[in-house]
Amino acid sequence: MLQNLVTFIQENMSALRATLKELCLIPAPSLFEDVRAAYCKAWLEGIGAKGVYIDEAKNVIYPHNCEGSSAITVVVAHTDTVFPDREPMPYREENGRIYCPGVGDDTASLVVMMYAVKYMLENDIRPAGGILFVANSCEEGLGNLLGTRTVMQAYKGRVRQFVSLDSHILQIADTCVGSHRYEVETLTEGGHSYLDFGNRSAMLSLAEMISAIYAIPIPQKEGKKTTVNVGIVESGTSVNTIPQSAKMLCEYRSDDVEALTYMEGQFARIFAEADCEHTRVRVTRVGDRPCAGKVNVAELDRLRNTCRTLIEEITGGSVEFESSSTDCNIPLSLGIPAICIGVYDGGGTHTREEYIEAASLPTGLAIAVKALCKLTEV
Numbered sequence: 001m002l003q004n005l006v007t008f009i010q011e012n013m014s015a016l017r018a019t020l021k022e023l024c025l026i027p028a029p030s031l032f033e034d035v036r037a038a039y040c041k042a043w044l045e046g047i048g049a050k051g052v053y054i055d056e057a058k059n060v061i062y063p064h065n066c067e068g069s070s071a072i073t074v075v076v077a078h079t080d081t082v083f084p085d086r087e088p089m090p091y092r093e094e095n096g097r098i099y100c101p102g103v104g105d106d107t108a109s110l111v112v113m114m115y116a117v118k119y120m121l122e123n124d125i126r127p128a129g130g131i132l133f134v135a136n137s138c139e140e141g142l143g144n145l146l147g148t149r150t151v152m153q154a155y156k157g158r159v160r161q162f163v164s165l166d167s168h169i170l171q172i173a174d175t176c177v178g179s180h181r182y183e184v185e186t187l188t189e190g191g192h193s194y195l196d197f198g199n200r201s202a203m204l205s206l207a208e209m210i211s212a213i214y215a216i217p218i219p220q221k222e223g224k225k226t227t228v229n230v231g232i233v234e235s236g237t238s239v240n241t242i243p244q245s246a247k248m249l250c251e252y253r254s255d256d257v258e259a260l261t262y263m264e265g266q267f268a269r270i271f272a273e274a275d276c277e278h279t280r281v282r283v284t285r286v287g288d289r290p291c292a293g294k295v296n297v298a299e300l301d302r303l304r305n306t307c308r309t310l311i312e313e314i315t316g317g318s319v320e321f322e323s324s325s326t327d328c329n330i331p332l333s334l335g336i337p338a339i340c341i342g343v344y345d346g347g348g349t350h351t352r353e354e355y356i357e358a359a360s361l362p363t364g365l366a367i368a369v370k371a372l373c374k375l376t377e378v
């Protein structure tokens with residue numbers, strides 16, 4: 001069935017790179033994926049995909065052979081980038097590498113998914129149970145997996161398995177990391193640094209909370225990992241003002257449900273202890289990524305083994321399994337087998353020096369097409 005895949009890849013590689021460049025140059029921070037979404041929809045319609053639509057979460061959805069099916073395979077690649085930029089970010093090609101913030105995570109995967117659709121349409125491949133292709137929104141940061149949540153709700157009871165394209169070629173994420181994220185604000189009297197010296201400082205109480213967060217005894221369980229981070233702090237108006245307010249964004253993560261609950265208790269204790277008559281502490285939970293629920297182990301193994309065997313056959317390398325926080329958190333929390341595989345190689349993820357190896361794209365496209373065909377064989 002896939003004999004002409006090699007030819008397809010050769011014939012489409014320069015077009016794929018052109019599509020990648022165009023998409024890279026469309027800024028798409030979480031919640032602002034509109035222009036990328038419109039681009040993907042028009043592109044899919046241009047290659048003959050029927051019934052493509054954009055939902056309320058700005059997901060671009062193409063149901064391929066899904067009509068009446070209750071054994072759908074959902075395939076996602078996210079359109080949003082971790083960067084807040086609303087202007088196009090610098091793009092350059094150099095020594096076989098393509099540089100642009102977001103080029104790998106997850107724009108390269110998105111483009112590979114789009115060309116996998118093209119291959120299926122051109123070769124009239126009708127996957128058993130159908131594939132719901134989703135260029136999804138809000139995977140990064142405070143997007144809080146809104147895109148995937150919305151899709152899984154809309155197709156509730158109809159999804160058999162879930163594949164996220166969002167990793168490097170030899171890395172498979174099969175265990176999900178849950179997290180809770182908070183915006184915390186302290187408010188207190190403040191005043192003039194000299195005249196009011198001795199008044200309470202909102203910055204100081206926030207700093208004390210930060211110290212307390214890093215002093216939490218982290219659960220140490222074999223094979224499990226739990227972390228904390230304070231990522232953004234904002235406070236102060238001038239050098240001679242005692243700050244009246246201060247704000248931070250902080251999180252904890254774990255691939256262990258019990259540790260997640262423990263950390264929740266620890267954070268709640270720290271917030272409660274800092275909140276007193278003179279200093280108010282306002283806490284807003286801005287992120288909630290669940291850990292895995294009860295997933296059929298045999299089904300999860302089938303996903304794992306199929307993808308691993310295939311990727312190792314194609315690359316000759318050996319796959320590493322890891323924990324990560326991806327769109328898979330949502331299906332896994334609902335008990336639906338899910339796996340996150342990679343379709344490019346590169347580095348500098350989540351930095352402005354992010355790049356991909358251009359030569360990895362043909363391999364990535366072969367992996368995507370073969371994996372999706374294999375996982376949806378009758």
Ligand SMILES: [Zn+2]
Binds near residue numbers: 078
């Ligand atoms: Zn990603």
